[in-house]
Amino acid sequence: MGELATEKHVQYILSVEKRKDDFISVAMEYLRMNGAYWGLTTLDLLGKLDAIDVDEVVSWIMKCQHESGGFGGNIGHDPHILYTLSAVQVLALFDKLNVLDVEKVTNYIAGLQNEDGSFSGDEWGEVDTRFSYIAICCLSILHHLNKINVEKAVSYIVSCKNLDGGFGCTPGGESHAGQIFCCVGALAITGSLHHIDKDLLGWWLCERQVKAGGLNGRPEKLPDVCYSWWVLSSLIMIDRVHWISKEKLVKFILDCQDTENGGISDRPDDAVDVYHTYFGVAGLSLLEYPGLKAIDPAYALPVDVVNKIFFGR
Amino acid sequence: MESDKVKLPRVPLSQRPEWSDVTPVPQDDGPSPVVPIAYKEEFVETMDYFRAVYLADERSARALRLTAEVIGLNAGNYTVWHFRRSILEALDADLNDELDYIENIARSNSKNYQIWHHRRWVAEKLGTDSARKELEFTKKIFSIDAKHYHAWSHRQWVLLALGGWEDELGYCQQLLEEDIFNNSAWNQRFFVITKSPLLGGLEVMRESEVSYTVEAILTYPENESPWRYLRGLYKGDTQSWVNDAQVWSVCLKVLNAKNNCLFALSTLLDLLCHGLQPNQEINDAVDALKPSGQDQSDSDLVKTVCSILEHIDPIRANYWKWRKSKLPSAT
Numbered sequence: 001m002g003e004l005a006t007e008k009h010v011q012y013i014l015s016v017e018k019r020k021d022d023f024i025s026v027a028m029e030y031l032r033m034n035g036a037y038w039g040l041t042t043l044d045l046l047g048k049l050d051a052i053d054v055d056e057v058v059s060w061i062m063k064c065q066h067e068s069g070g071f072g073g074n075i076g077h078d079p080h081i082l083y084t085l086s087a088v089q090v091l092a093l094f095d096k097l098n099v100l101d102v103e104k105v106t107n108y109i110a111g112l113q114n115e116d117g118s119f120s121g122d123e124w125g126e127v128d129t130r131f132s133y134i135a136i137c138c139l140s141i142l143h144h145l146n147k148i149n150v151e152k153a154v155s156y157i158v159s160c161k162n163l164d165g166g167f168g169c170t171p172g173g174e175s176h177a178g179q180i181f182c183c184v185g186a187l188a189i190t191g192s193l194h195h196i197d198k199d200l201l202g203w204w205l206c207e208r209q210v211k212a213g214g215l216n217g218r219p220e221k222l223p224d225v226c227y228s229w230w231v232l233s234s235l236i237m238i239d240r241v242h243w244i245s246k247e248k249l250v251k252f253i254l255d256c257q258d259t260e261n262g263g264i265s266d267r268p269d270d271a272v273d274v275y276h277t278y279f280g281v282a283g284l285s286l287l288e289y290p291g292l293k294a295i296d297p298a299y300a301l302p303v304d305v306v307n308k309i310f311f312g313r
Numbered sequence: 314m315e316s317d318k319v320k321l322p323r324v325p326l327s328q329r330p331e332w333s334d335v336t337p338v339p340q341d342d343g344p345s346p347v348v349p350i351a352y353k354e355e356f357v358e359t360m361d362y363f364r365a366v367y368l369a370d371e372r373s374a375r376a377l378r379l380t381a382e383v384i385g386l387n388a389g390n391y392t393v394w395h396f397r398r399s400i401l402e403a404l405d406a407d408l409n410d411e412l413d414y415i416e417n418i419a420r421s422n423s424k425n426y427q428i429w430h431h432r433r434w435v436a437e438k439l440g441t442d443s444a445r446k447e448l449e450f451t452k453k454i455f456s457i458d459a460k461h462y463h464a465w466s467h468r469q470w471v472l473l474a475l476g477g478w479e480d481e482l483g484y485c486q487q488l489l490e491e492d493i494f495n496n497s498a499w500n501q502r503f504f505v506i507t508k509s510p511l512l513g514g515l516e517v518m519r520e521s522e523v524s525y526t527v528e529a530i531l532t533y534p535e536n537e538s539p540w541r542y543l544r545g546l547y548k549g550d551t552q553s554w555v556n557d558a559q560v561w562s563v564c565l566k567v568l569n570a571k572n573n574c575l576f577a578l579s580t581l582l583d584l585l586c587h588g589l590q591p592n593q594e595i596n597d598a599v600d601a602l603k604p605s606g607q608d609q610s611d612s613d614l615v616k617t618v619c620s621i622l623e624h625i626d627p628i629r630a631n632y633w634k635w636r637k638s639k640l641p642s643a644t
Contacts, residue, residue, distance in 0.1 A: 031389065063341070072392070073391070075340070075341050076340070076341065076364060076392075077390070077391065077392045078391055078392040078395055080391050122391065122395075124395060124398070124430065124434070126426070126430040126433075162500070162503075162545075163503060163541060163542070163544065163545030163548060164541045164545075168466075168500075169462075169466050170466065170469070170470070172469050172500075172503075172504040172507075172508060173465070173466055173469065173500075174462065174465060174496065174497050174500035174501075175500070176462060202632075203579075203632065204541075206629050206632055207537060207629075209628055209629070211628070218460065218496055218497075219494070219496040219537045219538055220460075220494045220495070220496060220537075220538075221460070240632075242631050242635075243629055243631050243632035243635065244628070244629065244631075245628045245629075248628065
């Protein structure tokens with residue numbers, strides 16, 4: 001089995017800027033905030049966050065904030081809860097949450113809760129359990145969960161539970177590993193994991209491992225490195241990760257590396273991107289791969305960052 | 314809406330008389346961006362003009378056309394879609410045209426969240442009259458990708474908000490005939506029998522659904538979806554599930570065929586843990602599956618089932634070991 005090409009991946013992330021006329025880069029413009037989170041968290045897990053100029057990042061992030069308190073995907077873009085979480089997470093990485101007007105940010109998020117407990121992504125009202133997770137994660141990091149009706153938020157998530165133990169985007173929506181991460185994460189953060197049938201969900205999640213070792217997100221779909229995060233973190237949160245073959249999954253992720261130019265792809269021999277590089281490295285971190293910082297499965301931040309937030313050390 | 318299409322070859326906005334009164338507003342990326350991006354010239358120019366009309370809050374026909382150009386270059390931009398909706402409202406535009414426009418865009422961007430959200434916004438405005446059209450639209454998507462998550466989500470919303478349940482079970486049937494492994498179609502089937510106002514609910518539907526599911530299982534016993542569906546049909550009524558001979562019979566049939574026994578064994582394990590009293594046939598069928606060299610190791614049936622599962626599903630061996638360890642000690 002190969003090894004994690006740590007130095008190559010660091011170089012890859014730092015060099016994304018040098019690529020010209022890249023369609024992906026253009027398409028990424030509106031979600032640069034997410035890109036920053038993926039790239040910078042990966043660097044931190046690899047122990048190389050110090051290669052980044054903190055002040056530049058922080059001042060750019062703050063330029064993406066709106067009067068409403070929410071953050072846009074880039075300067076001049078409308079705020080959305082998706083980018084607001086990424087902004088808060090990146091500030092947390094650098095221990096700079098103190099630059100935030102916490103009241104303002106948390107009011108923005110709390111204002112997105114609907115009567116039934118669900119959350120909209122922005123003022124336009126798209127509802128999805130992803131946004132429940134984001135709201136809860138963000139408010140928890142900022143110590144303001146009291147601003148929302150947690151009980152209703154939890155009962156909405158529970159209403160999205162399916163017969164297979166998994167969760168979908170809205171009530172009745174098919175179970176999908178990404179949505180499951182969001183629901184399990186939100187329930188974990190709010191201390192509500194007792195609503196989950198852990199053995200049933202655990203079995204569904206471990207059925208996601210295919211013979212090649214990788215994980216898929218739904219039955220009969222192809223494996224993809226991103227599920228190394230969504231499935232694994234969920235299994236860890238419900239304490240069932242020992243049910244899958246870790247060795248085979250490690251090998252699958254390592255086989256998706258571009259060992260020449262750095263970066264990780266969705267499946268072996270595909271093109272790499274920052275998104276899959278993050279999920280691959282984060283997955284390896286969950287698998288306790290040597291040399292990587294540990295990542296918290298619920299907050300999707302390095303454990304030392306989470307400890308700082310909640311224990312001040 | 315012919316005018317909404319990006320024309321090729323493209324005339325730069327700066328050379329179009331229509332835009333001569335607008336001063337483009339360049340992007341402020343900050344001094345040295347964290348994730349800097351090399352933009353294409355066309356993209357930069359279009360965004361600069363978009364920024365200008367957006368900042369001026371110009372809700373005009375030309376602004377609507379410009380949003381289509383921006384979306385053509387990058388359909389993932391939330392802000393542009395927002396602004397497009399404000400313009401549509403201000404102009405009181407024909408929303409049926411908008412549905413056609415979205416369908417065009419969706420051809421190359423169907424995994425994009427904004428498109429679906431936008432579509433829902435339009436359909437909601439059009440009301441129940443649009444139900445049929447929306448169901449047809451998702452059908453077109455499913456003819457290319459029958460597991461399309463966004464399209465399924467949209468379809469469920471349409472049914473709940475606008476109606477159109479009449480043919481839904483038949484449609485699930487059709488999709489499952491095309492691909493019996495399609496978990497999305499199984500999920501939709503469960504959605505229909507539990508939520509359709511026309512069918513009478515889970516208990517009324519159980520009998521016919523169990524027969525259908527049993528048949529599906531016997532065709533492909535390795536198919537995870539119908540096994541889970543079968544369990545779902547007895548939601549909240551474990552006793553009926555344990556007592557219904559159809560459930561353990563299907564396990565037995567699959568075991569006797571000695572091929573692809575994983576889900577049959579795991580269902581049998583669940584049944585036994587919930588109090589099923591195994592008959593001789595079940596005992597014999599399980600015995601016949603014992604891996605060689607393991608004849609006497611397990612004292613009772615349920616442990617044997619766990620051992621076989623551990624053997625035939627090594628990637629999840631720890632799960633089956635754990636199931637075995639959780640069994641009540643031998644009676």
